[in-house]
Amino acid sequence: MDFRSAQRAILQLLGSVAPADRTALLQWMRTTRDFDEFIHDNTDIMLKNIADDLRNCLPLETMLSSEHLALQKVRFLSHSLSIVELKFIYHHVLPDLSGKVLVDVGSRLGTVLYGGYLYSSAIQLYGVELNGDFCQLQEMVIKKYQFSDRIKVLHADICTQGSLLQNADVIIMNNVFEYFLNEAQQVSAWEYISHNVRKKGSLLVTVPSLEDSLSGLQTNIELSLWVEEVPLNYEVYPQKDIDREALEQIHLYKIL
Numbered sequence: 001m002d003f004r005s006a007q008r009a010i011l012q013l014l015g016s017v018a019p020a021d022r023t024a025l026l027q028w029m030r031t032t033r034d035f036d037e038f039i040h041d042n043t044d045i046m047l048k049n050i051a052d053d054l055r056n057c058l059p060l061e062t063m064l065s066s067e068h069l070a071l072q073k074v075r076f077l078s079h080s081l082s083i084v085e086l087k088f089i090y091h092h093v094l095p096d097l098s099g100k101v102l103v104d105v106g107s108r109l110g111t112v113l114y115g116g117y118l119y120s121s122a123i124q125l126y127g128v129e130l131n132g133d134f135c136q137l138q139e140m141v142i143k144k145y146q147f148s149d150r151i152k153v154l155h156a157d158i159c160t161q162g163s164l165l166q167n168a169d170v171i172i173m174n175n176v177f178e179y180f181l182n183e184a185q186q187v188s189a190w191e192y193i194s195h196n197v198r199k200k201g202s203l204l205v206t207v208p209s210l211e212d213s214l215s216g217l218q219t220n221i222e223l224s225l226w227v228e229e230v231p232l233n234y235e236v237y238p239q240k241d242i243d244r245e246a247l248e249q250i251h252l253y254k255i256l
């Protein structure tokens, strides 16, 4: 059945409901979780369509050879989180984000932002990306899929975005600096992050752990004074084809 016929059938059905029961039915339709499985299926399909669009726009040489394999598993192209990792973050790592502001540091293709749009109720999702070409790609997707009411991408170095970091409720950092900055730049970027991500109770999601990212870097960051790690349950997806090791790289911290 196509959209118009389905719409007509639903209106016809509503017209046939006893007037005394119609309000209760409409209230149920507005609030029930019974539609979740349809909505989730649909968002998965949308994310897969976006991945196809991005793959068509990206020259193949931007992907490492190892990532061709990952791509077949519907990983969002090089250096980005897979759909399973996104679902894990938004359904199991983070709490309800209604009214919350999220910042993805180094948003690249925008996958964390699209996942946040589709899988969470965050009021505003900001991506900050150093690379202008990737910002353009994100703008293309935001326009095509009409995400602009909640997603905004800034073409900038995160180290110029102090007030955005200070006001965010959730900050996501997936391998942001490791492969893109030299050691001295990484040290100063991490120190900038630790000075500006200070809102008490705000949440920081990192891949890999902060300990791993900072090991080998000479920083003055005292993790125990800055954050408290929140333990995660990595066993939520018992299926065999889930990349458990990838999930275990995801860490959640509460800012002290």
Ligand SMILES: C[S@@+](CC[C@H](N)C(=O)[O-])C[C@H]1O[C@@H](n2cnc3c(N)ncnc32)[C@H](O)[C@@H]1O
Binding pocket: 079, 080, 081, 104, 105, 106, 107, 108, 109, 110, 111, 112, 128, 129, 130, 131, 134, 156, 157, 158, 159, 174, 175, 176, 177, 180, 181, 189
């Ligand atoms: C591994 S990708 C993360 C992709 C995306 N967040 C995700 O999880 O799918 C890291 C991105 O961070 C960007 N980046 C590195 N240093 C940055 C900085 N100082 N400010 C903003 N973006 C930065 C890189 O250009 C790269 O696109």
